[in-house]
Amino acid sequence: MDTLILLGLLGVLILIYRQNSRRSILAAWWIVALLSAVLLKLHITSSLGLGLTW
Numbered sequence: 919m920d921t922l923i924l925l926g927l928l929g930v931l932i933l934i935y936r937q938n939s940r941r942s943i944l945a946a947w948w949i950v951a952l953l954s955a956v957l958l959k960l961h962i963t964s965s966l967g968l969g970l971t972w
Contacts, residue, residue: 922957926950 930946 923950923954926953 926946927950930943930950933943933946
């Protein structure tokens with residue numbers, strides 16, 4: 919999970935370095951943020967399903 923988030927952020931950094939349009943950088947940033955939230959939700963709920971608590 920951490921690797922996917924890191925790769926997404928690295929991809930956004932590459933877009934910034936290549937000086938792509940602001941729209942593509944913002945779109946990539948929001949996609950990474952939303953996917954990170956989904957992965958976090960799935961990770962937390964699967965751990966709670968195993969009987970683990972916060």
